[in-house]
Amino acid sequence: MVNYQPQVGYVLKQAQSLLRLRLEEALKPLELTLSQYSCLHLLRREPGISAAALARGTFVTRQSMNVMLQALLDRGLVERPARAESGRALPAALTAAGVDALDSAQTLVDSVETRMLSGMTESDRDALARGLAACVEALEVTVTHAAGGQGFW
Amino acid sequence: MVNYQPQVGYVLKQAQSLLRLRLEEALKPLELTLSQYSCLHLLRREPGISAAALARGTFVTRQSMNVMLQALLDRGLVERPARAESGRALPAALTAAGVDALDSAQTLVDSVETRMLSGMTESDRDALARGLAACVEALEVTVTHAAGGQGFW
DNA sequence: TTGACCATGTCAGTATCCTGACATACTGTT
DNA sequence: AACAGTATGTCAGGATACTGACATGGTCAA
Structure with missing residues (x-):
């Protein structure tokens, strides 16, 4: 065998696929997808962040993020003003229910990551x-x- | 900061997302998806493999794999008998055109991985x-x- | 032989994410 | 002030992957 590089790419994909699977399983009881958890997590870390910035931080397009945000808004986990005070960006933030949901999710996620490591x-x-x-x-x-x-x- | 574990999960996701993005970009001129490349690659490594086994090796469901295989069949990159000689599994294999396409793709993929490492x-x-x-x-x-x-x- | 069990292929429906396009609002340059 | 450039939100359409379900074929134990 000449080069080992290909192995790294494959194992990387394998590890991420498996981690994603386990996290989705863990979050299922909370009715949360992994993407939604990532969104909530970033919202706690950076309150008032725009949807576009959220999208960049979670590796999806801003269109997908806005769809996801709408679902979280409907469930009352996130709040966002109808109009921006300045500029176009609409600052999103967690509600109290959103914080509770994230706390529950974080425990499950940490447990999976601890297992992985x-x-x-x-x-x-x-x-x-x-x-x-x-x-x-x-x-x-x-x-x-x-x-x-x-x-x- | 108490534990570093969360960092690993996030960076893992980040690395895989970025690698996927770069590979998709690299394969675009060939009209090949990353999943399709993975499929062709595994087919070369294990000729006569079933669609279900291909699915497991590429981290998708067998339903998705069959859709993907159909596209590759239509393009003449893969061949598969209409009926199995024994059992239900239909052994798939690369055609000559499939080998050519894979060779071209492999060069591009290797280049991206080399850059990554x-x-x-x-x-x-x-x-x-x-x-x-x-x-x-x-x-x-x-x-x-x-x-x-x-x-x- | 019969039956339970498992793997495979397939059909139908759903969910998620993407690309492309457009209007709006700020920023910086001329 | 006027303009190009950039960033954001949004709408429309399509591509891809998933879950659920069913029939078929092989395996193994009773």
Whole structure:
């Protein structure tokens, strides 16, 4: 075998697929999808964020994010003014019910992630996180804009 | 900050999203989806494989795989008998055109992966691959069945 | 042989996400 | 002030993947 690079791409896809599956399973009792959880999580971290910024932070288009936000609005987990005070961006924020739902979800998500990282040493986890971060950096074209993506997980 | 675990999950999602994006961009000139490439790749590695097995190896359902296979059949990249000689499984295989398309795609995919892993040492790449493999193992419930998923990337 | 069990292929319906397009509001340059 | 450029929200349409269900074919135990 000449190069091992292909293995990394496949294992990356495999790990993310499996993690997504387990997280969806864990969140199912709460009637939350993984994307919705990501949205709520980012909303707690950055209250008043716009839908477009939410979309960038959760790796979906702003169109998809607005559909998702509408569902969360209908369920009373998120609130957003009908009109912006200044500019076009409509600042979204969690409601009290949204905070409660996120708290419940966070426990389940943390449990899955802890399971995923069990059996690894602290330095192993650091190496993994740094390796993945290096991949992201290498795949980014515009480094300037990328700096806006603050880790919120 | 108490625990770093959440960071790993987020960066994992970020890396996979970005890799997927770059691969889709790279494959676009060939009119191939990343899922279609994965399908062709696995078909070369395991000729005569069933659609259900293809689905497991590419992390989609067998229903989705059959739709994808139909498209590849229509384009003449894959061939599959109308009836099985024994059992229900219909063995699929690449056509000559399919091999050509895969060869072209492989070059593009390898280039993206090489870019992703650039700037990392050999031991960094090994650590990354081993860390991801450990995550997969920890998230699997049935280890016996999982052994069927041979890396084919 | 009979029956339960499992894997595969397939059909139907649904959900989610995407691309393309347009109008609106700010920003910076001329 | 006027203009191009950028960012946001939104509407419309299509592509892709999923869940649920059913029939078929093979396997294994009673």
